[in-house]
Amino acid sequence: xxxxxxxxxxxxxxxxxxxxxxxxxxxxxxxxxxxxxxxxxxxxxxxxxxxxxxxxxxxxxxxxxxxxxxxxxxxxxxxxxxxxxxxxxxxxxxxxxxxxxxxxxxxxxxxxxxxxxxxxxxxxxxxxxxxxxxxxxxxxxxxxxxxxxxxxxxxxxxxxxxxxxxxxxxxxxxxxxxxxxxxxxxxxxxxxxx
Amino acid sequence: xxxxxxxxxxxxxxxxxxxxxxxxxxxxxxxxxxxxxxxxxxxxxxxxxxxxxxxxxxxxxxxxxxxxxxxxxxxxxxxxxxxxxxxxxxxxxxxxxxxxxxxxxxxxxxxxxxxxxxxxxxxxxxxxxxxxxxxxxxxxxxxxxxxxxxxxxxxxxxxxxxxxxxxxxxxxxxxxxxxxxxxxxxxxxxxxxxxxxxxxxxxxxxxxxxxxxxxxxxxxxxxxxxxxxxxxxxxxxxxxxxxxxxxxxxxxxxxxxxxxxxxxxxxxxxxxxxxxxxxxxxxxxxxxxxxxxxxxxxxxxxxxxxxxxxxxxxxxxxxxxxxxxxxxxxxxxxxxxxxxxxxxxxxx
Numbered sequence: 081x082x083x084x085x086x087x088x089x090x091x092x093x094x095x096x097x098x099x100x101x102x103x104x105x106x107x108x109x110x111x112x113x114x115x116x117x118x119x120x121x122x123x124x125x126x127x128x129x130x131x132x133x134x135x136x137x138x139x140x141x142x143x144x145x146x147x148x149x150x151x152x153x154x155x156x157x158x159x160x161x162x163x164x165x166x167x168x169x170x171x172x173x174x175x176x177x178x179x180x181x182x183x184x185x186x187x188x189x190x191x192x193x194x195x196x197x198x199x200x201x202x203x204x205x206x207x208x209x210x211x212x213x214x215x216x217x218x219x220x221x222x223x224x225x226x227x228x229x230x231x232x233x234x235x236x237x238x239x240x241x242x243x244x245x246x247x248x249x250x251x252x253x254x255x256x257x258x259x260x261x262x263x264x265x266x267x268x269x270x271x272x273x274x
Numbered sequence: 275x276x277x278x279x280x281x282x283x284x285x286x287x288x289x290x291x292x293x294x295x296x297x298x299x300x301x302x303x304x305x306x307x308x309x310x311x312x313x314x315x316x317x318x319x320x321x322x323x324x325x326x327x328x329x330x331x332x333x334x335x336x337x338x339x340x341x342x343x344x345x346x347x348x349x350x351x352x353x354x355x356x357x358x359x360x361x362x363x364x365x366x367x368x369x370x371x372x373x374x375x376x377x378x379x380x381x382x383x384x385x386x387x388x389x390x391x392x393x394x395x396x397x398x399x400x401x402x403x404x405x406x407x408x409x410x411x412x413x414x415x416x417x418x419x420x421x422x423x424x425x426x427x428x429x430x431x432x433x434x435x436x437x438x439x440x441x442x443x444x445x446x447x448x449x450x451x452x453x454x455x456x457x458x459x460x461x462x463x464x465x466x467x468x469x470x471x472x473x474x475x476x477x478x479x480x481x482x483x484x485x486x487x488x489x490x491x492x493x494x495x496x497x498x499x500x501x502x503x504x505x506x507x508x509x510x511x512x513x514x515x516x517x518x519x520x521x522x523x524x525x526x527x528x529x530x531x532x533x534x535x536x537x538x539x540x541x542x543x544x545x546x547x548x549x550x551x552x553x554x555x556x557x558x559x560x561x562x563x564x565x566x567x568x569x570x571x572x573x574x575x576x577x578x579x580x581x582x583x584x585x586x587x588x589x590x591x592x593x594x595x596x597x598x599x600x601x602x603x604x605x606x607x608x609x610x611x612x613x614x615x616x617x618x619x620x621x622x
Contacts (some may be wrong), residue, residue: 105341108340109338109340112335112337112340112341113335113337116332116334116482117332120331130340134340134344135346136349138348141348144349203329203332206329217440218529223285224324226330230291230293245287246287247284250284252322253286253287253319254283256322259319260321261318263427
């Protein structure tokens, strides 16, 4: 990490401690969707996941002056969420028997009118690495990982050899993994502790 | 890299998608077990493999809605005041990207009126210090710069896709041979079929401009009801329309300097000080006051990515004999804070 990054992180943490609205909002928007996605490994219910992450941020604000971050901000956030997820799972076992008494409240009406979400670090990295790929290569990679097609299905769809498909995917993975390499140390931490 | 690895690389896409034969699968399994280096390498590929699906999961979550809920909960707590304190540290977050996904639907706006027979208009505003990216109903992608707004009908007319811009935006227009896409930027009107370009129309500037990255655009000037054709713009060209002369001039440019803001980059290439001041003040939302008029003639060449205001000023200081002074913001009677002020002086 360069000095520049350390300074930014330091100022963010200081800003959180001082309850600066802009900084709190920034941290929230930046990390919210990845913290939620991360929690989905432990909790299958989306609403519960969102409640959990929101609870954490409420707590973060309330306890702000007493905030102590020894590692990086990212590691702190993901560790805290992970612990809450594990607690939740424990608690779930106890309330399991009461579930049958809770009536399902029906479909949540999603408000598509204001569907903003902030770009998080991971998306930025992915976006920039996908931009580095040749259009054809990117197309193949997205057919595989976004649309979920098998390599065989892609080769049929685009009328190219399966070998070509696999080569292109291999290229994409190489580019992506290179971009993620700098990002990976923290991300590894997340998956390892996950 | 040994031959072994090269062979494995070719097999990994199939391995990860589960399409390898039993025999090939065993080969990779074996290779993974051979050493920790192999296993680590596999893990890196595996992570790259998993990132896009993870992204898709992330997209389900709306952080702005969630933040509103959190705010509500916290404001119930007596000790909290939500008074905005834009300190100098806010300048660090030059351009955090806001992504607006899916179709734009009608927002509860008092400025949007619905009259019989007239199309239902809506506006998307990009807040100060943010870039907003969203898609229109026809698939056109829009990036709205800090402090800009775009007005457009909820559904486009039969024969025309018409939008009105105040501020700065970059468009990637979805191709539609039958329906031209029209951007109204003050007195400048831009017609395209499908292409990528940047438009600037800031209220204070008394001019509008277009920078074309790809494709072709037709330019017109609009004065009251008089529409005049200027001509066609080719990629790599910038056209500037001045309100006072009502004329359009065009020049060749390096387009990335004008479109870099989308990614949070600020690039100056032989820009004079006036241009630099204008863009910096918008970018950091500060008021820049030049105390020595001579400074305005200095030229600059620099590229910044998410630097803080002071870092940028220090870098500028290195390249020209200028000095600066930043004042904090003051609390006004209405409870709001004034913008930070930056004074630029000649250095003796």
